[in-house]
Amino acid sequence: MASPKTIALDAMGGDHGPEVVVPGAALSLERQPALSFIFYGDQPRIEAAIARHPALRAKARIVHTDHVIAMHEKPSQALRRGKGSSMWLPLEAVKTGEADAAVSAGNTGALMAIAKLVLRPIAGIERPAIAAIWPTIKSECIVLDVGANIGATAGQLADFSLMGAAMARAVFHIERPSVGLLNVGTEEMKGNEDVKAAHALLKSIDALPLEYKGFVEGDQIGRGTVDVIVVEGFAGNIALKTAEGTAKQISSYLRAAMTSSVLSKIGAFLAQGGFRVLKEKMDPRRVNGGTFLGLNGIAVKSHGGTDAFGFASAVDLAYEMADSGLIARLTADIDVFHHRLSGAAGGSQPQSATGSPLGKA
Amino acid sequence: MASPKTIALDAMGGDHGPEVVVPGAALSLERQPALSFIFYGDQPRIEAAIARHPALRAKARIVHTDHVIAMHEKPSQALRRGKGSSMWLPLEAVKTGEADAAVSAGNTGALMAIAKLVLRPIAGIERPAIAAIWPTIKSECIVLDVGANIGATAGQLADFSLMGAAMARAVFHIERPSVGLLNVGTEEMKGNEDVKAAHALLKSIDALPLEYKGFVEGDQIGRGTVDVIVVEGFAGNIALKTAEGTAKQISSYLRAAMTSSVLSKIGAFLAQGGFRVLKEKMDPRRVNGGTFLGLNGIAVKSHGGTDAFGFASAVDLAYEMADSGLIARLTADIDVFHHRLSGAAGGSQPQSATGSPLGKA
Structure with missing residues (x-):
C-alpha cells in the first residue's frame, strides 16, 4: 500500500x-x-x-x-x-x-x-453516522452512531452495521468483521421495536460482508466481544460519554488511593513503569477521531481540546481510511444489501419488522 | 429514627x-x-x-x-x-x-x-422505574430509569425526577436534591422531543421539591454534578452497563500494568494499602440494589450474583427507604405536581411541549 x-x-x-x-x-x-x-x-x-x-x-x-x-x-x-x-x-x-x-x-x-x-450521503444511505474507535481489553472496536442523529429506524441500524463493518475492514484489516446490536439484554424479546426489527433484518439476509452476532449489552463493549457495535445516536452518545466519565472517575480514585499513605506513595513511585503502561492504555489521544461514515468522502473529526499527538492520531485514521478504498467498497456493499432486502421483502420479509424494513418506502 | x-x-x-x-x-x-x-x-x-x-x-x-x-x-x-x-x-x-x-x-x-x-403504581404515576445508586467522585447519585421500561414521555420523565428526588431525600438525607436530565448535550436545542419537552416542563413549574439543573451529559454522572439523573430506560440501562464494563476494563488494565515488570510488582506490593482503598471505592457490593420506584410499597432488587456483604447493602437500602416515609411523601409530591401541571396547562403551557405534557390526556 x-x-x-x-x-x-x-x-x-x-x-x-x-x-x-x-x-x-x-x-x-x-x-x-x-x-x-x-x-x-x-x-x-x-x-x-x-x-x-x-x-x-x-x-x-x-x-x-x-x-x-x-x-x-x-x-x-x-x-x-x-x-x-x-x-x-x-x-x-x-x-x-x-x-x-x-x-x-x-x-x-x-x-x-x-x-x-x-x-452527500452514499446512494441508499439515509443517514450518515459518527463512528468512534473504542479501546477494549482485547484491542479496539468501532461504535456507531455516537451522536450524528437521535433515533434510528431498523433499516438505518442495518445500514450502520455495513458502515461500521467497512470501517473495521479499513482500520482493523478484518475481512468479515463481527457486528453486534447494542441492547438492554441479549434475549430476542428485549429492546425497542427498531432494535428488534433490525435484528430480524440482519439475521434474514444471507452473505452479508460481516458476521452478525446478535444483541450485545453495554458491559460487552469494553470486553471486545465484537468488532463493531451498532446503536442509535442518543444512547450511543450517552454510552461514549459515560465510559469517558467512568475512566476519569477511576483515575481520580487511583490518584487518591496512591497518595493515601506513605507506603502507597513509595509503592506507586516504584511502580511508575506500570502506571506508565496504564496511562498509555487509557490515553484518549491514541484513538482520537470520530469519523463521519456514510458520505461520499472521508471526513474525520478530531477532539477540539487535543494536542499534536492526538491530532496526529486523527490524521492517521483519515489516511488509513483513504488508503483502504473504504468508500468504493461501502457503496457497493450498501447497493448489494439493499437489493437483497428488496428481494427478501418481496419473498420472505422478516415477521417482526414493522412496516418497511428500510423505513423509507 | x-x-x-x-x-x-x-x-x-x-x-x-x-x-x-x-x-x-x-x-x-x-x-x-x-x-x-x-x-x-x-x-x-x-x-x-x-x-x-x-x-x-x-x-x-x-x-x-x-x-x-x-x-x-x-x-x-x-x-x-x-x-x-x-x-x-x-x-x-x-x-x-x-x-x-x-x-x-x-x-x-x-x-x-x-x-x-x-x-400497584402510586396514583398518578403511569410507569414505575428502576433506580440505581451510582458512585461518584464526590459521593453517590441516583440514576433512573435503568431498565424498567424502554422510552419515556416528557410527563413520565418529569415524574421520574420527583421519584428520584424522593429517594435521594430518603437515602442521602438531602431535602431539595438537585436533578438533571441525561442528554447528548447541554444546550436547549439538543435531544429528542421527549427530553426537550420534559426540560420545558420541569422549568415551567415553580416550587418543585427538588432543584432542577437542566441537561447533563454522560460524563457528568460519575462527576457527581447532580444528586439525581433522569433518563429513559433504554439509554439508562446502556449507560449503567457501559460504566460497569469500563470499570472492569480498567481493573484489568491495572492488573496487567502492575505485573508488567518486577519493579511494578514490588511497587504494587508496597502500595497494597492504596489498592485496598481503590478496591473498596470500586466495590460494586457497596451500592448493590436497584429500587423499584413509583409503587405503593418498597421493593429492592439485589444483584443475583452477589455475596452476603452485597445482599446486606440491599437490605440496608430497603430499611432506609422504609424508615424515611418515602412512599407517603412521594405520593403527596406527585399529587401536588400533577395539580400544578394541570393548572399550568390551563394557563401557560410550555411552548416546546408537544401535545399533553403528561402524555396521557
Whole structure:
C-alpha cells in the first residue's frame, strides 16, 4: 500500500488552531511519508507554525482564508454562512478529488452538517453516522452512531452495521468483521421495536460482508466481544460519554488511593513503569477521531481540546481510511444489501419488522 | 429514627439462595438492631443457614414455600404462575402491611412485573422505574430509569425526577436534591422531543421539591454534578452497563500494568494499602440494589450474583427507604405536581411541549 494521499486540514479548528494542527500533521508525516497536506486558514499563523517543520513544509500547501466557524455556532448557521471557511474548504477539496480526506478539530455539529451537504450521503444511505474507535481489553472496536442523529429506524441500524463493518475492514484489516446490536439484554424479546426489527433484518439476509452476532449489552463493549457495535445516536452518545466519565472517575480514585499513605506513595513511585503502561492504555489521544461514515468522502473529526499527538492520531485514521478504498467498497456493499432486502421483502420479509424494513418506502 | 421495621426476604432468589440471603440479613441486623425479618422459601435450607446466627434467629420468622421463580422465566410467565412463590409472597406481605419492604435477588423482569401487579403504581404515576445508586467522585447519585421500561414521555420523565428526588431525600438525607436530565448535550436545542419537552416542563413549574439543573451529559454522572439523573430506560440501562464494563476494563488494565515488570510488582506490593482503598471505592457490593420506584410499597432488587456483604447493602437500602416515609411523601409530591401541571396547562403551557405534557390526556 502506502500510496500517496493528500489530507485537507482545517488549520483553525479546535482550541489551539495551527499550533496543534501543524505539529500534529508533522508527526503523522513522520509515520507515513506518503502523505501530503493542504492547510486551510490564517496563512501567517500557519506559515509561522510550519517553519519549524521543514519536512512538512516540503509536503504542504497553504490556502488562506479569514473565515472561521466558531465552536458554538449552530449547524444551521454554519450551513448558511460557512462557505469559504477553513472548515468548508477541506470538504470541498475532498469532493473535487483534490484531497483524499479532510480532518477538522472544529465544531462537530457544523462539521457534520457541512460534510453532509458538500459530500452527500452514499446512494441508499439515509443517514450518515459518527463512528468512534473504542479501546477494549482485547484491542479496539468501532461504535456507531455516537451522536450524528437521535433515533434510528431498523433499516438505518442495518445500514450502520455495513458502515461500521467497512470501517473495521479499513482500520482493523478484518475481512468479515463481527457486528453486534447494542441492547438492554441479549434475549430476542428485549429492546425497542427498531432494535428488534433490525435484528430480524440482519439475521434474514444471507452473505452479508460481516458476521452478525446478535444483541450485545453495554458491559460487552469494553470486553471486545465484537468488532463493531451498532446503536442509535442518543444512547450511543450517552454510552461514549459515560465510559469517558467512568475512566476519569477511576483515575481520580487511583490518584487518591496512591497518595493515601506513605507506603502507597513509595509503592506507586516504584511502580511508575506500570502506571506508565496504564496511562498509555487509557490515553484518549491514541484513538482520537470520530469519523463521519456514510458520505461520499472521508471526513474525520478530531477532539477540539487535543494536542499534536492526538491530532496526529486523527490524521492517521483519515489516511488509513483513504488508503483502504473504504468508500468504493461501502457503496457497493450498501447497493448489494439493499437489493437483497428488496428481494427478501418481496419473498420472505422478516415477521417482526414493522412496516418497511428500510423505513423509507 | 431507628423505628422497628420488618423486611420480607425472598430467600431463594439469586445464584446462592439462603446461603447468601441469610448471612446478608444477619450482617444488616448487626448494623440495624431495629430490624426483623420474614424469610420466604425452603424451610429446611433457611433453618440450616439461620442456625449459625442466633441474633438473627431471634428476629426472624420463616414462611415455607416450595414455589420458586426461575432466573430465566419471562415476566409474563412469572405473572401467570408466580403466585405463592418465594418472590411473590414478600410483596404480598408489603401490601398487607405485614412487612415494610421486600428484597429479592431473583429474576429482575419477573420481580418488576409482580411488584407492579401486587403493589400497584402510586396514583398518578403511569410507569414505575428502576433506580440505581451510582458512585461518584464526590459521593453517590441516583440514576433512573435503568431498565424498567424502554422510552419515556416528557410527563413520565418529569415524574421520574420527583421519584428520584424522593429517594435521594430518603437515602442521602438531602431535602431539595438537585436533578438533571441525561442528554447528548447541554444546550436547549439538543435531544429528542421527549427530553426537550420534559426540560420545558420541569422549568415551567415553580416550587418543585427538588432543584432542577437542566441537561447533563454522560460524563457528568460519575462527576457527581447532580444528586439525581433522569433518563429513559433504554439509554439508562446502556449507560449503567457501559460504566460497569469500563470499570472492569480498567481493573484489568491495572492488573496487567502492575505485573508488567518486577519493579511494578514490588511497587504494587508496597502500595497494597492504596489498592485496598481503590478496591473498596470500586466495590460494586457497596451500592448493590436497584429500587423499584413509583409503587405503593418498597421493593429492592439485589444483584443475583452477589455475596452476603452485597445482599446486606440491599437490605440496608430497603430499611432506609422504609424508615424515611418515602412512599407517603412521594405520593403527596406527585399529587401536588400533577395539580400544578394541570393548572399550568390551563394557563401557560410550555411552548416546546408537544401535545399533553403528561402524555396521557
